Amino acid sequence: MSQRRPPSDVVSDEKYDGKVTASVEHVEDSVPQAVDNDGELLLPGVREHAERRLVRKLDMRVLPTIVLIFILNYIDRTAVSSARLKGIEQDLNLTDIQYETVLAVLYASYVPAQIPSNMILNRISRPSYYIPFCVCIWGMMSALTGVTTSYAGILAARIFVGLPEAAFYPGAIYLLSRWYTRKELAFRSAILYGGLLISNAFGSLMAAGILSNMEGKLGIRAWRWLFYIEGAITVCIGLFAIWALPDYPHNTRWLSKAERRLAQVRLAEDAGEADEDSAHDTALTGLKQALRDPKVYILAVMTCAQLLGLSFVNFFPTLTATLGFNTTISLVLAAPPWIFATIVCCANAWHADRSGERFFHVAAPWWGVMVGYVIGLSTPSVGGRYVAMFLMASGYAGFALTLVWTANAVPRPPAKRSAAIGIVNGFGNLGNLIGSYAWKAQWGPNYHPSMIIGLASLALSSVLALVVRQLLVAQNRRLDEREAEMTAAERERIAEAARLEGLSLAEALERRKGFRYLY
Template identity: 40%
Template sequence: MTTQQVEAHDPAKDLKPFSHQVEMADEEHPVKTEHNDDHVDRHLAVRCPESLRHLSPEETIVMDRKITRKLDILLMPVLMALYILNYLDRQNISSAKIAGITTDLKMTTTQYNTAVAVLFAGYVSLQIPSNMLISKISYPGIYICFMCAIWGTISACTGAVQSFAGLAVCRTILGFAEAAFLPGAIFLVSCFYTKQQMALRSALFYSGSQIGNAFGGLFALAILELKGTHGLEGWRWLFIVEGVMTVGLAGIFALFIPNKPETVRWLTPQEKDRLIFKLEMDRSSKDATDEVPIMSALKMACTDPKVWLLCAVLFLDFIAASVTNFFPVVIAGLGFNRTITLAISCPPYVICCFVIIANGWHSDRKNERFLHVVIPMAFIVLGNVIAVSTTNTAARYVAMCILPSSFYSASTVILSWISSSMTGPASKRAIVYALINAICNTPNIWTSYLYYDSPRYIAAFAVDLAAAVGGIVVAGFLYLYLRNQNRKIERGEDLGKHGPTQVQIETGFRYQL
């Protein structure tokens, strides 16, 4: 095979494994990248574009920083804002309960818990089909905004329900619409950032949900003051106002949200070339999505052992995080009135925003994942031990301040661990995000029935405690498995169809630990 040496001028930290010379292919004899799948046997070589070959290392670093800054400004605030809206429309039922929805609709505690749970039944059922679609379309960003407008419309319609049955139907349909967002957004982020940039960006993205949690109660408190306007209860105005706001902002964001690296408006042609080349270098091959039938990508995702180990860690973390669905209700169990309950629900999530960003930044800086997962999980254990042991107001509130920071810090790093551990085409990666997120959100269905013994909630906090301990154990197994895979790579052993390609191995690929 005739090859030529093309130097990849990229000493930037985010591409450290590829800062040396990488063997690239010429036009007649491209390097073959084996994906070890019957349907994927194509020549997928990474070639340095002509527009970049004259750049010095210093110029490359400057360009990379400029590109990252533009993406951070253009993409991350939009996704954060959409996540805020996502949480407002999903969690406003907790504020509605405090405002009297159960009384007005004559609902029992079990019926209220069912209204919370049915959203997640719809939520988990469409995530995989949605991400299978989003990996193939040309405008994934616009698709996400469109689905955001759909769920905003449904949320606004919830303000007109007259019975438990109507509420349950609206919540189920809301779950169907929201299914597109989280796995789709994580996939969209992974299309623009390298593996070593993902933890911080996942943390920034997730901070949107925490801002929604932090100020959702205060925002709800202001909307509830509309009680009596046009003869409507305050909780009805809560659904209507937040739903209409979601539709309006989704329409605005659709005008400029990035869709793919090739079509980012703010980047010059040379910057687009650099971004695409950097991402291909990060994967050590061009994306094979177009060459892989979607059902083959689904098979690749379902048969990869790493997917299930990562899924197990996040699943247990999400069990521990189920308290967020009842956060204002648990706080209200301490004996505070509506105003104080919604007000003091804010600080734990403000703290959480800072903690998850710091944890994600440090994880990227150290290029390490395991400790940045298990240390937050140890704090989940601590918080649940306190919560299950006492109903002392001060102690219980301290526990509620600890818990959000802990399980969301762990989950953001787990999401970036998923990105760095997946080899293969982007369509497989999209399906993996949806598959894991769908499975890991199923606890939101059944854990809703654990919050019945106010104010102790012993069953709920005990289950959350056991899940956190289990998460630490499974994370340890995942660490040992990936470390063993890296040792096999170093010994030159074949890792099979789910391991890195030979090209990736030659360019320094190792699983992040």
């Protein structure tokens, strides 16, 4: 057997020797050649229907829950922007730079917490407890934002909203990647991200209702009611999520033993190896493997640049207010662009799954934002600027696929994938932090400097996305040339896939030859 090091994209740096070969041969001898008791759903004539039923069960139970959580995630995060229209700056005596810092400080806790959070998620057995616990905590902290009376108080509240929020989006993407195949993941992730886009619509409409009807009720300002009501709803949904969310394919309580086996087999077939960590894979080794992969760094900087280019999201109610209407009409006008963006996001992801293409489906929506910025820079008309807002909002259809592309580009082992998702989304959200200072009030109402910053940032992210594409093309070429080589950990996962599917190791190795990165 060759002693050369495996290619850089292989999931482990371990070399294998005669001992490993012997153990693999032992595994091959032990692989069952027939389907056992929990493999009843793998039988010919049963498998296809059972798989559709399993995916439908996941879609009906998991997706609505995480979409609802994501709606509340961004409603809670951006409530400050709506509260700004009803006097929060005046009541707390905030200067312009202090308000921008209130927006930015959430990301100061949100960004660094994502990597350890995803590493924890990969090691614990019950994500159905961990994620809902974090949801309840940030809901409570969001509600407590309503009692703040000073700049220091709202800064503290925002820090402790961002900390538990770090568990949700990268954690949800990782959890979905443990259940859906590569050709299913983009559309489901887009549905999840549609929760964010819809939240900008529903959040504005909810805020419009609360801010216009709750002013002075029980002697409390309307912006304080906004935080109380939205935070309380989030806590309730977090408690519901304990029941609704799954754990992992091997231990989810609301699936039968045969369904759990089928769920594992689906993912094993998709990648040609079991979607499980080997005995040598830990959270720390996964982090080290992710840090040694150059694609992770490029994807992280790409995500940072695109989120800086899309940072208008935190100021969208302010931007619609520049059209010249009152507070209620401005908040209502903020909704249609996000509804349109949700439709674009789902359609884009559906086609990405069908075609298996990633680069153009990620980058093309950014180019629409760039067109929107050009319109905003070139015309003062209300109609033109409102059309530009539709194009700007639709740019999030590209970001919706960023972590999907990360999961596809860094697929195995799960420890490495979870760390890579945390790194890419964590570092990427520095773009939101920087963007909090990119839409200065003194640059309004046209915000031309802000749009120029956005144009440059999205141009950079487009170039980096092209680099990632070319790296994946090169890695697929190396897979063609060096398919016979693999590490001990990789062979261990393939052997586990063979056991799950009732194949010999030789059959599993032959089938794995079809795996290629999506670009």
